[in-house]
Amino acid sequence: xxxxxxxxxxxxxxxxxxxxxxxxxxxxxxxxxxxxxxxxxxxxxxxxxxxxxxxxxxxxxxxxxxxxxxxxxxxxxxxxxxxxxxxxxxxxxxxxxxxxxxxxxxxxxxxxxxxxxxxxxxxxxxxxxxxxxxxxxxxxxxxxxxxxxxxxxxxxxxxxxxxxxxxxxxxxxxxxxxxxxxxxxxxxxxxxxxxxxxxxxxxxxxxxxxxxxxxxxxxxxxxxxxxxxxxxxxxxxxxxxxxxxxxxxxxxxxxxxxxxxxxxxxxxxxxxxxxxxxxxxxxxxxxxxxxxxxxxxxxxxxxxxxxxxxxxxxxxxxxx
Amino acid sequence: xxxxxxxxxxxxxxxxxxxxxxxxxxxxxxxxxxxxxxxxxxxxxxxxxxxxxxxxxxxxxxxxxxxxxxxxxxxxxxxxxxxxxxxxxxxxxxxxxxxxxxxxxxxxxxxxxxxxxxxxxxxxxxxxxxxxxxxxxxxxxxxxxxxxxxxxxxxxxxxxxxxxxxxxxxxxxxxxxxxxxxxxxxxxxxxxxxxxxxxxxxxxxxxxxxxxxxxxxxxxxxxxxxxxxxxxxxxxxxxxxxxxxxxxxxxxxxxxxxxxxxxxxxxxxxxxxxxxxxxxxxxxxxxxxxxxxxxxxxxxxxxxxxxxxxxxxxxxxxxx
Numbered sequence: 001x002x003x004x005x006x007x008x009x010x011x012x013x014x015x016x017x018x019x020x021x022x023x024x025x026x027x028x029x030x031x032x033x034x035x036x037x038x039x040x041x042x043x044x045x046x047x048x049x050x051x052x053x054x055x056x057x058x059x060x061x062x063x064x065x066x067x068x069x070x071x072x073x074x075x076x077x078x079x080x081x082x083x084x085x086x087x088x089x090x091x092x093x094x095x096x097x098x099x100x101x102x103x104x105x106x107x108x109x110x111x112x113x114x115x116x117x118x119x120x121x122x123x124x125x126x127x128x129x130x131x132x133x134x135x136x137x138x139x140x141x142x143x144x145x146x147x148x149x150x151x152x153x154x155x156x157x158x159x160x161x162x163x164x165x166x167x168x169x170x171x172x173x174x175x176x177x178x179x180x181x182x183x184x185x186x187x188x189x190x191x192x193x194x195x196x197x198x199x200x201x202x203x204x205x206x207x208x209x210x211x212x213x214x215x216x217x218x219x220x221x222x223x224x225x226x227x228x229x230x231x232x233x234x235x236x237x238x239x240x241x242x243x244x245x246x247x248x249x250x251x252x253x254x255x256x257x258x259x260x261x262x263x264x265x266x267x268x269x270x271x272x273x274x275x276x277x278x279x280x281x282x283x284x285x286x287x288x289x290x291x292x293x294x295x296x297x298x299x300x301x302x303x304x305x306x307x308x309x310x311x312x313x314x315x316x317x318x319x320x
Numbered sequence: 321x322x323x324x325x326x327x328x329x330x331x332x333x334x335x336x337x338x339x340x341x342x343x344x345x346x347x348x349x350x351x352x353x354x355x356x357x358x359x360x361x362x363x364x365x366x367x368x369x370x371x372x373x374x375x376x377x378x379x380x381x382x383x384x385x386x387x388x389x390x391x392x393x394x395x396x397x398x399x400x401x402x403x404x405x406x407x408x409x410x411x412x413x414x415x416x417x418x419x420x421x422x423x424x425x426x427x428x429x430x431x432x433x434x435x436x437x438x439x440x441x442x443x444x445x446x447x448x449x450x451x452x453x454x455x456x457x458x459x460x461x462x463x464x465x466x467x468x469x470x471x472x473x474x475x476x477x478x479x480x481x482x483x484x485x486x487x488x489x490x491x492x493x494x495x496x497x498x499x500x501x502x503x504x505x506x507x508x509x510x511x512x513x514x515x516x517x518x519x520x521x522x523x524x525x526x527x528x529x530x531x532x533x534x535x536x537x538x539x540x541x542x543x544x545x546x547x548x549x550x551x552x553x554x555x556x557x558x559x560x561x562x563x564x565x566x567x568x569x570x571x572x573x574x575x576x577x578x579x580x581x582x583x584x585x586x587x588x589x590x591x592x593x594x595x596x597x598x599x600x601x602x603x604x605x606x607x608x609x610x611x612x613x614x615x616x617x618x619x620x621x622x623x624x625x626x627x628x629x630x631x632x633x634x635x636x637x638x639x640x
Contacts, residue, residue: 173488198525214515248518
């Protein structure tokens with residue numbers, strides 16, 4: 001059942017002993033939501049704890065400072081920024097059936113909770129947690145503000161992307177009235193790169209292929225290449241590569257071909273406004289968003305490229 | 321004479337036939353200010369035009385859409401985001417003496433105008449232009465909003481840096497009520513890189529030197545290296561390199577040694593909060609800000625490094 005912020009706030013006030021679930025491969029928004037909501041509930045005198053199937057990256061460990069670790073038997077499960085119970089990862093089996101309240105901002109989702117608060121126009125689910133705190137009239141503190149700010153900034157590429165709204169900036173302004181090292185956090189979240197990541201990017205740029213008058217840039221992350229770097233980079237670094245080809249001036253289609261098994265490749269497509277990446281990937285039974293989509297292809301790398309390239313070239317031919 | 325926003329607005333209302341000057345090597349803030357103020361004055365029925373000593377980069381040419389090109393004899397000169405008349409570049413000789421009103425946000429500046437409006441707490445001078453428009457009660461339009469947003473975003477690294485304030489976000493929220501392609505602009509201003517720039521960065525990373533347990537990263541932009549890339553990158557690309565070394569995880573001091581002549585090198589130092597870059601550069605008769613400073617050294621590259629490195633290492637030894 002769909003509910004609004006007011007009702008969600010009333011419910012959170014009514015119940016107790018909360019277990020808050022983040023999605024697997026956690027990002028700044030799902031973690032920011034979880035720790036902020038947990039901190040807010042604890043400030044209300046309730047018991048609350050957070051759980052995620054996967055480990056929190058080192059550079060996001062500061063988020064946990066917003067809460068006090070509490071041991072208790074949970075009674076009420078809330079999920080944050082989870083669009084589908086499968087995205088709970090290993091926690092789906094244990095808790096996927098029992099989610100009481102889902103708080104989310106994804107436009108396309110499958111319902112799994114008893115009650116759902118979803119606002120697809122919110123840039124980050126953290127915007128909803130902020131609104132819930134306002135509705136509950138619970139003042140934040142510096143650590144909770146840092147959590148909510150992290151969700152806002154990570155889901156919008158630090159206020160860069162098209163999902164950013166006036167409301168996002170308004171909330172950021174309110175959060176910045178608290179004291180937390182936002183510039184240091186942004187440096188860590190957006191600017192800092194490990195030496196391993198730089199070496200990976202070097203390799204990626206060296207092997208980048210260009211087609212259609214440099215309007216298509218294609219990167220192949222083969223098992224061999226990933227193996228070579230696996231000691232010095234993490235999964236997030238490999239995922240981050242998908243954004244690189246499209247950042248090159250003049251490139252309309254940035255494509256990353258990532259080898260999953262000997263003959264299985266995951267394709268990630270990023271596009272300019274001129275091309276619908278989702279429609280393009282649908283031709284290969286994939287999908288996603290207009291500017292970022294994906295699909296899976298089987299065959300050798302050469303076979304996969306031979307399937308992909310004519311479709312990409314055709315999209316370029318028809319885009320002007 | 322120092323004046324406030326109210327008085328500056330009153331003056332702008334009173335006079336006419338404006339020439340608005342940007343600083344040389346123009347950035348998004350000085351140009352955003354100039355075109356926005358020009359557009360605002362034109363909306364008030366006044367005559368106004370913009371001038372800058374240097375050419376506007378292609379990716380910022382959209383700013384000029386906020387104004388109508390007018391030919392007339394100017395009577396009143398306003399400078400925007402100019403901390404010192406010398407920064408007017410080639411325009412200093414012609415107009416440096418005649419600036420009526422300077423609108424600026426630099427903390428350290430030398431006065432040159434008859435009246436000066438300066439607010440060092442503003443992240444961008446565009447914040448002041450916004451406030452002037454509010455005071456004048458002139459509604460903006462989409463193009464003017466895009467100019468002001470550009471100043472805000474470029475001077476704060478898209479709301480990332482420590483100069484960003486709640487007020488910056490509040491103004492961004494108001495500007496985003498207008499319609500302009502902020503995500504596309506941010507992509508162009510912050511994410512897009514030319515193939516030439518990428519090739520330059522490849523070279524820079526390949527030749528990067530590390531000292532003091534990787535806490536110092538040093539880049540040498542020799543005349544030879546710059547020459548090799550000069551066909552495919554511009555001055556801004558070379559300047560942008562200074563930010564790279566400090567972005568590497570664990571690096572406390574990022575140093576760029578840029579050759580100006582055979583035996584003259586310009587040193588740029590970026591530091592973490594642990595080290596005062598300005599104090600460090602003062603040892604070589606340089607200066608700047610706590611996190612970004614510079615100096616000039618003479619000698620061969622090896623001699624310059626031999627002067628520099630002991631001081632850098634010493635700063636690292638004393639920083640923990």
